Amino acid sequence: KIRDKCQKTLSNFKQSSDMTEEMRIETMELCVTAVEKFPNNNEAASKMIKETMDKKYGPAWHAVIGEGFGFEMSFDLKSLLYMFFGTQAVLVWKCY
Numbered sequence: 121k122i123r124d125k126c127q128k129t130l131s132n133f134k135q136s137s138d139m140t141e142e143m144r145i146e147t148m149e150l151c152v153t154a155v156e157k158f159p160n161n162n163e164a165a166s167k168m169i170k171e172t173m174d175k176k177y178g179p180a181w182h183a184v185i186g187e188g189f190g191f192e193m194s195f196d197l198k199s200l201l202y203m204f205f206g207t208q209a210v211l212v213w214k215c216y
């Protein structure tokens with residue numbers, strides 16, 4: 121079910137990533153799960169994404185969720201995902 125939503129997200133919403141295909145799909149699934157679990161609490165959803173990514177891929181992951189924000193940052197190669205899920209933009213990256 122979640123993978124189907126991620127595939128719809130890929131085809132219906134903008135997304136950008138330099139992650140490997142497997143990591144990108146897993147991260148998108150995690151983002152969809154977090155946004156659905158905490159629909160009115162972006163901070164809790166971001167924390168869930170960050171902690172899960174830290175456990176799976178090592179520290180120092182960051183996640184930002186919101187409806188309107190800009191960004192400029194440094195990140196480790198093969199660790200960036202920027203996607204939209206509904207009205208929410210989700211940005212996930214790794215940086216030391």
